[in-house]
Amino acid sequence: MSRLTIKDIAALAGVGKSTVSRYFNGGYVKEDTRQRIAKVIEEQHYSPNVTAQSLKAKHSYQVAIITPTIESYTTARVVTAMDEQLRSFGYTPVIYNTNHNEERELMSLVSLSRINVEGAILMATEITQDHIKLVSQLDMPFLYVAQESPVGTHISLDDYLAGYKIGRTVAEAGHRHVTYIGVDEKDIAVGRTRKNGVYAGLKDGGVTDMTFLLSDFTYEHSRTVIREALKQTSSTAFLCATDTIAMAAYHEIQDIGKKIPEDYSITGFGGYDSSAIMTPPLCTIRFNYEEEGTAAAEMMIEMIQGKAVQSEKIGFEFIPGNSVRDIH
Amino acid sequence: MSRLTIKDIAALAGVGKSTVSRYFNGGYVKEDTRQRIAKVIEEQHYSPNVTAQSLKAKHSYQVAIITPTIESYTTARVVTAMDEQLRSFGYTPVIYNTNHNEERELMSLVSLSRINVEGAILMATEITQDHIKLVSQLDMPFLYVAQESPVGTHISLDDYLAGYKIGRTVAEAGHRHVTYIGVDEKDIAVGRTRKNGVYAGLKDGGVTDMTFLLSDFTYEHSRTVIREALKQTSSTAFLCATDTIAMAAYHEIQDIGKKIPEDYSITGFGGYDSSAIMTPPLCTIRFNYEEEGTAAAEMMIEMIQGKAVQSEKIGFEFIPGNSVRDIH
DNA sequence: TTGAAAGCGGTACCAG
DNA sequence: CTGGTACCGCTTTCAA
Numbered sequence: 112m113s114r115l116t117i118k119d120i121a122a123l124a125g126v127g128k129s130t131v132s133r134y135f136n137g138g139y140v141k142e143d144t145r146q147r148i149a150k151v152i153e154e155q156h157y158s159p160n161v162t163a164q165s166l167k168a169k170h171s172y173q174v175a176i177i178t179p180t181i182e183s184y185t186t187a188r189v190v191t192a193m194d195e196q197l198r199s200f201g202y203t204p205v206i207y208n209t210n211h212n213e214e215r216e217l218m219s220l221v222s223l224s225r226i227n228v229e230g231a232i233l234m235a236t237e238i239t240q241d242h243i244k245l246v247s248q249l250d251m252p253f254l255y256v257a258q259e260s261p262v263g264t265h266i267s268l269d270d271y272l273a274g275y276k277i278g279r280t281v282a283e284a285g286h287r288h289v290t291y292i293g294v295d296e297k298d299i300a301v302g303r304t305r306k307n308g309v310y311a312g313l314k315d316g317g318v319t320d321m322t323f324l325l326s327d328f329t330y331e332h333s334r335t336v337i338r339e340a341l342k343q344t345s346s347t348a349f350l351c352a353t354d355t356i357a358m359a360a361y362h363e364i365q366d367i368g369k370k371i372p373e374d375y376s377i378t379g380f381g382g383y384d385s386s387a388i389m390t391p392p393l394c395t396i397r398f399n400y401e402e403e404g405t406a407a408a409e410m411m412i413e414m415i416q417g418k419a420v421q422s423e424k425i426g427f428e429f430i431p432g433n434s435v436r437d438i439h
Numbered sequence: 440m441s442r443l444t445i446k447d448i449a450a451l452a453g454v455g456k457s458t459v460s461r462y463f464n465g466g467y468v469k470e471d472t473r474q475r476i477a478k479v480i481e482e483q484h485y486s487p488n489v490t491a492q493s494l495k496a497k498h499s500y501q502v503a504i505i506t507p508t509i510e511s512y513t514t515a516r517v518v519t520a521m522d523e524q525l526r527s528f529g530y531t532p533v534i535y536n537t538n539h540n541e542e543r544e545l546m547s548l549v550s551l552s553r554i555n556v557e558g559a560i561l562m563a564t565e566i567t568q569d570h571i572k573l574v575s576q577l578d579m580p581f582l583y584v585a586q587e588s589p590v591g592t593h594i595s596l597d598d599y600l601a602g603y604k605i606g607r608t609v610a611e612a613g614h615r616h617v618t619y620i621g622v623d624e625k626d627i628a629v630g631r632t633r634k635n636g637v638y639a640g641l642k643d644g645g646v647t648d649m650t651f652l653l654s655d656f657t658y659e660h661s662r663t664v665i666r667e668a669l670k671q672t673s674s675t676a677f678l679c680a681t682d683t684i685a686m687a688a689y690h691e692i693q694d695i696g697k698k699i700p701e702d703y704s705i706t707g708f709g710g711y712d713s714s715a716i717m718t719p720p721l722c723t724i725r726f727n728y729e730e731e732g733t734a735a736a737e738m739m740i741e742m743i744q745g746k747a748v749q750s751e752k753i754g755f756e757f758i759p760g761n762s763v764r765d766i767h
Numbered sequence: 768t769t770g771a772a773a774g775c776g777g778t779a780c781c782a783g
Numbered sequence: 784c785t786g787g788t789a790c791c792g793c794t795t796t797c798a799a
Contacts, residue, residue: 126770128793133768133795160791171490184510190536191509208518210519222489224442226489444775445777455787456777458784467784472785492776494777494778771797774793778791779788783785
């Protein structure tokens, strides 16, 4: 038994298929006829085929979300919030998980024009010329999230200000020899902007001895980096680009029998739940990922509706914790 | 400038649109003609509209994945693995995130018939009569994942055997007074099957004094539950239904100045990366979520191809860790 | 108010 | 090999 079509329903209700279509799309249908159609639909569990609908109709009510991963807690939260908000507007998100594969990310961009989505949101870490070119060929509302973009509309976290806050805090606690453990600058937001903010905050607070250490987003590698660093360092504070790195620092420091914050002060970025379960509580930044996702969804809807929008920055919350020692 | 259609391309190449269609679908096209078409497509960046394609063609190459959340690390891993595998077969997953909302989960099931997917995978925690009824109306390959289902095909983790292994291990380490901290039985796999396995293992190992404590999947609530339990308990081992609960146990026990495994033995389930970073290393079960996702995708493809399949159980790895004390 | 008919952008059969 | 033509399931004039 193949699925019924609008034609079948029309036949069963003894009306034309255009009338059934009108029934669904809010056109003129006599109350009497309406009832008959409703009854048949009810009995047959009929609902119109979305593919066919969006072929002819100009609306598909679908929005693409391209994300580098869903395995990251923060990404998942942002995506979930976008999802939620888009649905509340009657739109269905189509999630593309590129699994950190740049080629696939580019491919997704290409295939956007093949699927009937009304707009697309890219959770970008890196925006290359290829991205910009493909997006420019796209001819649909497009939004970059989590990354400042030199071109186009974007929603980003205020990494600079957050970094500044952390840097300033540590500086004002009296630290003068500080190490920052960051990630590759290819990730503009986390790798560059965040670091620049931290450095500016440290500098304004009077810190001049700043060491930079390159790590990545993994716990394992971070431990290695920190283990080496601890062997000979004059730093009293380690500012970490993410909470995961901070957690690696905690464990390395504990392993060599030192204490936080007595021997070393630590800060993170992220405000994951895990920070709350660290002892002592980590001094970190909590970004409002839900707000970011929600704002992105709302902006996308507005773009689809043809309204003018402008890029936005999402705020953050400073979590003082107890991992920074005041050494005055 | 609206998107070009196959008709435009045909006109530009000076051929009929059926020829262009054949060009894409591997039919007869003279080399000469082929070149001309290729050139036009290249110049115009043309690619066929997927919506239109799947309307007429019987294949849409899309598979729905309905998941209660993507914010859970394990779910995300399974989904990512499915995604990866489906794509490698040329299928595109359409992810539905129901956000733990049962009504939405049911709605998703309903809407499956409206979108042109060739099959659907449900990451289920609870399978109600409503689910079964809706699925039975579906008329497309359907697969339950992460949950044994009384009906239909499913892929599930071997929670029973894993539980048995944990129970048996603790029993054989000489513990005689044991507390199991589980979750609601509505979650059949984790709440019931896992517990049953643990109990069976304990019993076969000679344990008769078993206390059950109900918690949930959250770290916070688990701490509360464990805090109360520690006030008066004769148990020497706390078997936790998840690693998160085990982590809560670690922290509560450390907070009252006791030691693991000297004072209390702890076990978990999950094998998240977080277990590796716990001190002492947690005795736990590592389920192979990637394998689960991959197997699900493969099975779905086979179902779509009309092959006969049967439900599968995914194995696990026992991580001994060092959180269970041998008290012989 | 209603239904016939013309598409939407493709695919596939069939005659040439 | 190629192009004409009939659809896929639904929306949208438009005339009745």
